[in-house]
Every structure is written in structure tokens, then in C-alpha cells.
Amino acid sequence: MSEQKLAAEVRTEFGKGFARRARMANLIPAVIYGHGAEPIHITLPAKATTLAVRKANALLSLDVNGEEHLALVKDVQRDPIKQIIEHIDLLTVIKGEKVTVDIPVHIVGELAPGSVFNQELTVISLEAEATHLPTAIEVDIEGRSAGQHIHASDLVLPKGSVLLADADALVVHISEATEVSEEEAQADSAAAVAGE
Template identity: 85%
Template sequence: MSEQKLAAEVRTEFGKGFARRARMAGQIPAVIYGHGAEPIHITLPAKSTTLAVRVANALLSLDINGEDHLALVKDIQREPIKQIIEHIDLQTVRKGEKVTVDIFVHVVGELAPGNVFNQELTVISLEAEATHLPTSIEVDIEGRSAGEHIHASDLVLPQGSVLLTDADALIVNISEATEVTDEEASETAAGASAEAAAE
């Protein structure tokens, strides 16, 4: 995943009042921490930042007073109703550095007919190079049938990545589809109608 370049400004004001004014001016308050250094409080351009952080574990290349800073998005606070970004926590990283991240697992492919799958785990933890973080991991269920299980150890990870989630953790469980007969469906519907009438 390539880094997104953004221009940042150092800020010296804090608190809800400043945050509100910053957002009205099209800026998002943020803080960069890590490597034992003092946190750097900044503001980021709202529009381009919102686009840049749409992917999980976004990597940002920040220009702060002419200095380049590489940072990984660790946490985003959003306004609960409108989902507007209110604040971003960033972790400073270096090229070649390994970091721990949570990655979404996406199921792809079609099962053998008459089967269904249940995804038991949607996120796994990996250690990967900060500048080569995967946006997601795919698990292929093409042609699989009932009784098969896919564990974390079965996932195909990007080169250089190390699985931190328990290797025996169940990712996908495949079973036979349970068919509902017309008679059972009619009985269920009749029962629901009787309950509704009684109420």
C-alpha cells in the first residue's frame, strides 16, 4: 500500500473549542506519537485526509514545516451521527520497520452446491512492514463442501508478513444448507398468523 501525501500544520491550541473551529475551517486535529519522541499535535486538510483514511491501516506521508514524517493511522474518532472525522491518532513509522496491525478477512468464491459458510473470524493480527501493509486478506472458498474448515494457518499472507493470531483459530466453517420444506414454511406462517390474531 503506497503512502498518501498530505500537508500538515503544527497546532498549539487544544480542547473542544479549538477542534470545533478547526473542523469549520476544513481541518482535522490529529496527534503523532511513537519512537519515544514527544507527541506532535497537528491539523490535516479534512477533504484529502478523509479520502486517504478510507482504507484500513492507511499510511500517510506528512509534510510538517518542510520535514517528511511517515505515519500509520491507528485510531479515528468520528461524530456518532454524521460520521464526520473529529480526531485522528497517528503512529510514526520508518521504512523497513515492522508494525502490528489488524487486517480484515474477506471471503471470495462460490461453495459447492447445497452448502453454506459461516465466517467465524473477520479480523486477524499480522506483523508486517509499515510501508507494505495489506488492506485485506482473501480466503478462497471456491468449490469447498460441508465439513471443511479454514483456519488462520491456511490463509495466504503477503510476503514478509507474520501471523500473530492463533494459527488454530477458525476463520470459516462450511456446512450443508438446511432446506425448509413448503410444509414447514406453511406451518411456521400459520403459527405466526395465529399468534398475531391472539394478540
Template identity: 75%
Template sequence: MSEQKLAAELRTEFGKGFARRARAAGQIPAVIYGHGAEPIHINLPGRATTLAVRVSNALLALDVNGEEHLALVKDIQRDPIKQIIEHIDLLTVRKGEKVTVDVAVHVIGEAAIGAVANQEATTVSLEAEATHLPTFVEISIEGRKAGEHVHASDIVLPSGSELLTDPETLIINISEATSEAEEEAAPAAE
């Protein structure tokens, strides 16, 4: 995943009132922190930032008054009703540095006839280079029969990534499909 380039402005005013005015002007308040440096308070362009952070583990190349900062999105605060971004926390990273991220698990294929796949975990934790973060990992369940399991250790990891999730963590459980007649009979039997 390549970084998204954004121009940012240093922020000198703080507080709720200023944050509201910044959002009304189409900007998103944010803070960059990490590596023991003082936090840098900035404003980001609203629309461009919203588009850039749609993917998980977004890597941003920020130009703050001519100074380049490479940052990973750590947290996004959203309005609970409007779902607009109210504030972003960014973690400064360096090229070649390894970071820990949670990555989505995508299931591809279909289980054998008469079997159903239940996804027990939707993400796994990986350690990867900050500039080469995977957006997801894939697990194929094509033709798997009832009773089979897929554990975290079975995931084929992108090159340069290391699994941090316990290798015995159950990701997918393949079980027998139940018919409607069995489902209706089950509550009556209790």
C-alpha cells in the same frame, strides 16, 4: 500499499472550542505519537485526509513545516450522527519497521452445491513492514464441501507478513444448507 502525502500544520491551541473552529475551517485535529518522542499536535486538510483514510491501515507521509513524518492511522474518532472525522491518532513508523495490524479477510469463490459458508472471523492480525501493509487477505472456498473448515493457518499470507492470530482460529466453517421446510419444522419440534 503506498503512502498518501498530506501537508499538515502544527497546532498550538487546544481544547473543544479550537477543535470546533478547526473542523469548521475544513481541518481535522490530529496527534502523532510513538518511538518515545513527544506527541506532535497537528491539523490535517479535511477532504484529502478523509479520502486518504478510507482504506484500512492507511499509511500517511506528513509534511509538518518541512519536516517529514511517516505515520500509520491508529484510531479515528467520528461524530456518531454525521459520521464526519473529529480527530485522528497517528502512530509514527519508520521504513523497514515491522508493525502489527488487523487485516480484513475477503472470501472468494463459492462452496459446493448444498453447502453454505459461514465466516466466523472477519479479520486476522499480521505483522508486516510498515511501508508494505496488506489491505486484505483472500481465502478461496471454491468447491469446498460441507464439514470442511478454513483456519487462520490456511491463509496464504502476502510476502513479508507473519500471522499473529492463533493458527487454529476458525475463519470459515462450511456446513450443509438447510431448506425452508427444515427451518419451519425446527421450531415446531422444540
């Protein structure tokens, strides 16, 4: 995962009033913390930042008054109605440093005919190098049939990543597709209508 470069400005004002004025000026309030250093309160350009944080665990290269900071997006607070970003928490990282992240699990491939799958885990916890975080872990279900399971220990992890989740955790469960005959479906819908 390559880092997104953004220019940041140090902020000295705080509170709802300042945050509202910053958002009206197309800026997003944020804080950089970690490694025992004092937190740095900044503002980021709204449009570029919104695009940069669309992916989980985005890595940002921030220019703060000429000083470069490498930071991982840890939390994005959004307005529940407008969905605009209200605040971002950023964790300082160092190249080569290992960090703990939750990576999305994506299912790829087609099952054997007559089978269906249920995805039990949508994210998996890993320890990986901060500058080489995977965007997703793919689970290949190609040709698998009913009765087969995929556990966390079966996942193919990127080089240098370590599984932090329970190795026995069920990721995908594959079962037989249950067919409902047309007559049964009609009988069920008629019973539902009669019960109203």
C-alpha cells in the same frame, strides 16, 4: 500499500473550542506519536484526509513544516451521528519497521452446491512491514463442501508477514445448507401469526 501525501500544520491550541473551529475551517485535529518522541499536535486538510483514511491501516506521508513524517493511522474518532472525522491518532513508523495490524479477511469463490459458509473471523492480526501492509487477506472457498474448515494457519499471507493470531483459530466454517420445505415455512408463519 502506497502512502498518501498530506500537508499538515502544527497546532498550539487544544480543547473542544479549538477542535470545533478547526472543523469549521475544514481541518481535522490529529496527533503523531511513537518511538519515544514527544507527540506532535497537527491539523490535516479534511477532504484529502477523509479520502486517505477510508482504508484500514492507511499509511500517510505528512509534510509538517517542511519535515517529512511517515505515519500509520491507528484510530479515527467520528461524530456518531454526522460521521465526520473529529480526531485522528497517528503512529510514527520508519521504512522497513514491522508493525502489528488487524487486516480485513475477504471471502472469494463459490462453494460446492448445497453448502453454506459462516465467517468466524472478519479481521486477522499480522505483523508486517509498515510500508507494505496488505489491504486484505483473501480466503478462497471455491468448490469447498460441507464439513470443511479454514483455520488461520491455512491463510496465504503476503511475503514478509507473520501471523499473530492463534493458528488454530477458525476463520471459515462450511456446512450443509438446510432446506426448509414450503409447507413447513407456511406452517411456521401461520403459527407466528396465531401467536401474536
